[in-house]
Amino acid sequence: MSYLVALPFLVFVGIFLVYPTILVLAGSFQDSSGAFTFQNLTDLTKGVYLQAFIRSVELSALTALIGAVFGALLAWAVAVGKPEGLLRRIVVAASGVLAQFGGVPLAFAxxxxxGFQGFVTQFLRDNVGIDLFxxxxxxxxxxxxTLVYTFFQIPLMVIVFLxxxxxxxxxxxxxxxxLGGTSWTYWRHVGGPILVPPFLGALLLLFANAFSAYATAAALVSQGSPIVxxxxxxxxTGEVVLGQENLxxxxxxxxxxxxxxxMGVNVLLQRRMSKWVR
Structure with a gap:
């Protein structure tokens, strides 16, 4: 009977995650007539599709690195403060909100x-003589x-690294x-080795978060498809790719x-970290 508690969640996962994944996996190996083929996967290794993957990886890696570095510094500033201090509560609460503040609202902001007619752009153009565009x-x-993605990557890093x-x-x-050790000795042999696995795990999480983001890019980029x-x-949604849906x-x-x-590498890193935080 205890497993019945998880049944609604399992049904939800099955309908919205497992079933679509199976459809994607099966369709990747079918042509427009339903016959088995490797052509779809072959097409991913050339042309605009390969470039889209390269740009997506570059965008995700860059924003993950920026978010990890600045987010770790902000998390450290919070960690050395009062555990129940006002600053910590404000930063953690704000990070929880901003980490989920994506999609169309973020693009509009x-x-x-x-933007071309944004108030900062107009102020700099009219009063300082600087044209951002x-x-x-x-x-x-x-x-x-890159700039927009960093906006939600840094708060996410604070949440997962704190x-x-x-x-x-x-x-x-x-x-x-x-034992006569200095601060450098502590960070070199104790603090550093302990923090490296969670830092790398958070970095991978930020990479996956940026790599799978869609709504923000869709709202900003109206012409062309630079990322996957x-x-x-x-x-x-296009009408010029009829018959190529499986691609x-x-x-x-x-x-x-x-x-x-x-995420698999992240799990391995988290397992290594778990023995230090028991």
Whole structure:
């Protein structure tokens, strides 16, 4: 009877995760007539589809690295403060909100702020003489996506990395000092090795988060499909790719594989970390 409690969740996962994944997997190996083929996967290794994967990986890796570094620094600033202090509560609460603040609202916020007619853009143009869009519509290209993605990557890093910082016990530093060790000795042989696995795990989580993001990019980029999620959108909504819908499923399968690898490595790193925080 205890397993019945999980039944609604299992049904939900089966309908909205397992079943679509099976459809994507099966469709990736079928042509327009339903015959078995490897052509869809072969097409992913060349042309615009390969470039889309490369740009998606570059965008995800860059925003994950920026978010991990600045998010870790912010989490450290919070961790060394008062455990129940006002600053910690504000940062944690804000990070929880901003980490989920994506999609169309986030895109609109940046358009209203630094878009062609955003108030910051107009202020700099009229009062300082600086044109943010001189010669390039960067906000609607990969540089703009990098900036926008970083907005929710940093708060997410704070949320996932702060528990690791809280797991550093004061007794470890005291033991190092009692044995004649310096701060460098502590971070080199104790704190650093303990924090590296959770930092890398959080980095992989941020990579997967950016790699699978769709709504924000879709709201900003109206022309072209520079990354894989937008390529898939073209196969779902476009009229010039009739008969090639399964190629879109192959793109989805490629995303599933990449994200699964990142999350698999993350699980291994979390297992290594768990022995230090017991």
């Amino acid at each position: 940046f358009l209203a702020t630094v 001189a010669g390039s519509a960067w906000l609607f290209e990969l540089p703009g996506l 528990p690791a910082l809280d797991g550093l016990r004061p007794q470890w530093r005291e033991a190092t000092a009692s 999620p937008l390529q898939i959108r073209g196969f779902l 879109g499923k192959a793109l989805g399968l490629g995303m599933v594989v990449i994200v699964s690898i990142a």
